[in-house]
Amino acid sequence: MRLKILIFVLLLSFFSYGFEPIKPIPLSVPYNKEKAELGKLLFHDPILSRDKTVSCASCHDLYTKWGTDHRNVSIGVEGKKGNVNAPSVYNSYFNFRLFWNGRAKNLKEQAKGPLHNPVEMDMDKKTIEKRLKKIPVYKQLFKRIYGDIRYEYVLDAIAEFEKALITPNSKFDKYLRCKEEGNKDCKKILTKKELEGYITFKKIGCISCHNGINVGGNSFQKLGVIFPYRWKPYYPDRYQITHKEEDKNVYRVPSLRNIECTYPYFHDGSVKTLREALKKMSYHNLGFELSDEEIDKIEAFLKTLTGKLPEIIRKDYENTKK
Ligand code: HEC
Numbered sequence: 580m581r582l583k584i585l586i587f588v589l590l591l592s593f594f595s596y597g598f599e600p601i602k603p604i605p606l607s608v609p610y611n612k613e614k615a616e617l618g619k620l621l622f623h624d625p626i627l628s629r630d631k632t633v634s635c636a637s638c639h640d641l642y643t644k645w646g647t648d649h650r651n652v653s654i655g656v657e658g659k660k661g662n663v664n665a666p667s668v669y670n671s672y673f674n675f676r677l678f679w680n681g682r683a684k685n686l687k688e689q690a691k692g693p694l695h696n697p698v699e700m701d702m703d704k705k706t707i708e709k710r711l712k713k714i715p716v717y718k719q720l721f722k723r724i725y726g727d728i729r730y731e732y733v734l735d736a737i738a739e740f741e742k743a744l745i746t747p748n749s750k751f752d753k754y755l756r757c758k759e760e761g762n763k764d765c766k767k768i769l770t771k772k773e774l775e776g777y778i779t780f781k782k783i784g785c786i787s788c789h790n791g792i793n794v795g796g797n798s799f800q801k802l803g804v805i806f807p808y809r810w811k812p813y814y815p816d817r818y819q820i821t822h823k824e825e826d827k828n829v830y831r832v833p834s835l836r837n838i839e840c841t842y843p844y845f846h847d848g849s850v851k852t853l854r855e856a857l858k859k860m861s862y863h864n865l866g867f868e869l870s871d872e873e874i875d876k877i878e879a880f881l882k883t884l885t886g887k888l889p890e891i892i893r894k895d896y897e898n899t900k901k
């Protein structure tokens with residue numbers, strides 16, 4: 580027992596002396612360029628939905644909405660309403676599981692979800708293959724990369740594209756990288772308010788759930804640890820998988836990367852502004868109300884987590900065709 584306490588205290592002091600619980604997004608991630616470019620076409624193609632009106636990009640707009648749709652809940656084929664807020668696809672490669680309740684282990688497995696969901700794209704394997712086989716550009720690309728058009732390859736190409744959807748080089752990552760390199764004057768990169776916001780974020784305990792590369796995305800936690808949040812049976816929480824009472828309102832902690840751009844917030848999309856999200860978080864999960872000054876500071880810090888748009892969507896598709 581004593582040993583455990585000792586280890587705990589040692590760990591705690593390790594945390595307080597310069598160890599950074601948030602890691603910068605790598606500047607690049609290795610991926611197969613040809614597959615990713617094919618995945619980019621598929622990601623934007625509505626023929627992958629039953630009534631040919633919805634593509635992945637309809638709910639994950641990469642150019643103007645930071646990989647989300649800015650709706651409370653998404654709208655799929657025939658205008659059908661979904662039951663949960665769409666998270667960003669940016670940096671989802673770094674999440675330990677995918678979906679609000681983590682039911683998919685990796686991006687390939689995740690992509691099956693929306694393709695077959697009756698209120699999203701409502702497709703089946705055979706129809707996907709049949710439709711793609713009729714389009715010359717797909718015939719040519721799939722033949723060159725995979726040898727044939729198959730459902731598994733569609734998932735593979737989309738997942739490869741999503742690997743490339745990372746947003747490195749945020750102001751905060753520049754600060755972290757500066758410190759990693761052992762430089763002394765890194766504090767200059769952030770304003771006083773932003774730095775104080777980060778210190779507050781750590782001090783009051785936000786960091787215990789929002790840490791790692793994605794400032795979240797690496798554990799399951801309850802919304803309402805201290806003061807309960809209303810529970811509704813149709814939201815995809817851990818309870819839907821485990822049917823254990825304690826898993827009601829337990830979600831994979833969302834990433835806070837690019838958080839100022841991915842509103843509205845929470846699984847139900849009920850929270851419109853970042854300030855309101857911070858108030859709700861500190862009340863429900865830490866058990867106290869933040870002062871306006873604390874909110875200002877934390878908000879300023881969170882805004883430094885906005886990165887640069889991924890390389891792969893910045894350049895025109897034409898440039899990559901040789
Ligand atoms: C009709 C809107 C809609 C469409 C179309 C759609 N998505 Fe989603 N996406 C969502 C919603 C809503 C969620 C959250 C669902 C959940 O957690 O239960 C989600 C979750 C995700 C996630 C998980 C992110 C994370 O951090 O957990 C990824 C990745 C993703 N979608 C990629 C795709 C891809 C690839 C396609 C196309 C094959 C696609 N989506 C099509 C709405 C959509």
Ligand code: HEC
Binds near residue numbers: 800801845847856
């Ligand atoms: C006990 C774990 C825990 C703590 C502590 C915690 N959070 Fe969260 N946070 C979560 C979970 C879980 C969610 C998802 C809530 C939902 O949508 O159901 C979340 C959601 C959020 C969101 C909305 C993200 C989105 O995309 O919808 C923000 C912003 C946020 N937290 C910031 C903070 C801040 C700031 C603090 C400190 C005041 C904090 N959190 C403390 C677990 C935690």
